[in-house]
Amino acid sequence: MKIRVTRAFDPVANQRSRAGPLLYRDTQLNADVVKVLPAEYFCTERDLALMTVLGSCVAACLRDPVIRLGGMNHFMLPDGEVTDGVPARYGSHAMELLINELIKHGARRERIEAKVFGGGNVLKSFTSQPVGTRNSEFVVDYLRKENIQVVSKDLGGIHPRKVCFFPVTGRALVKRLPHAHEDAVAAEEIAYKDRLKQTQVAGSVELF
Template sequence: MKLRAARAFDPVANARSRASPLLYRDTQLNADVVKVLPAEYFCTERDLALMTVLGSCVAACIRDPIAKVGGMNHFMLPDGEVTDGVPARYGSHAMELLINELLKHGASRQRLEAKVFGGGNVLKGFTSQPVGTRNAEFVIAYLSNERVQVISQDLGGIHPRKVCFFPVTGRALVKRLPHAHDDVVAAEESAYKSRLQETPVSGSVELF
């Protein structure tokens, strides 16, 4: 199935990810679903569902209810210097990228509304300024500064989440996953931590 939607991929990110969005049919939701991975974002005017799994990461689901266009990002750290061509890993870039893509799709900045999820402190050993808390605080502050209304949020805590967002209708579904058995999310975020440590970052950034 061909997607009439915008996905921003950097060549470097492409080498580590996939060349096109992962689209599949979810029979339980009775919907076509695009999976949004860490450091990615997706924007569409089609009647699709956007799906992601979050640990300490945050996903902002933003839409224009009049233009019926919306999207989701999935960022891993609040901010940092882009040294490897993957700007969407940082909230400061991922938010700007998603909003700009929405505007290209016909959204009006004045009508944008957001639902935000994630920021759970799911990994042990990071109790001082945990990255999940920092991500959650960042996304709320960013949207407030941009005057984008947050109409729903599920942030913080210790549990990872599975999030499904329908950009056309604005419907969002959240499933909190068992903390004790979240091997997949913990392994994914720990692996990303290792890759980040191989790349210089600016400032004092606590990596998860």
């Protein structure tokens, strides 16, 4: 089966080659896995797993169960003006991009269902308008307005998460990472913020 894929690359978040997706074999899952990084999205009809690790970010896993086509995005912030050519960084654009890609490859909007994950407030010191909470509220509100059914969700809290989504079957696996992993995920998001400071980012949202 031919893989159908659209992937958005953020040059700030992703320094590896743009030649293709990061595809590897996971022996524990007994599946081929594509890793979806921040500000990326991936759509496919191939029988594989889409995997990402989330701190304050949110991943929306969308699927048309009739044609067994699905995808995942990974966005950093609820919304913002695209000034750097990376629209998938923002939830308002990342959702539209993924939905349009599904429709482009045969999905029907009225059949699309969603599973959403992430939005953890993983930094204890960040309490004023936490981005994780805002990301969680955004994705639920967006899907409600778009009349897309949320069939399952795991949002909020303080833990980072590892998420695996199987577009063909719709199966989703979520692992809340222990506090031993919390510092590593938070450090990755802080490092992302530091790299963003070197590029123009619109809006008044504080990144972390």
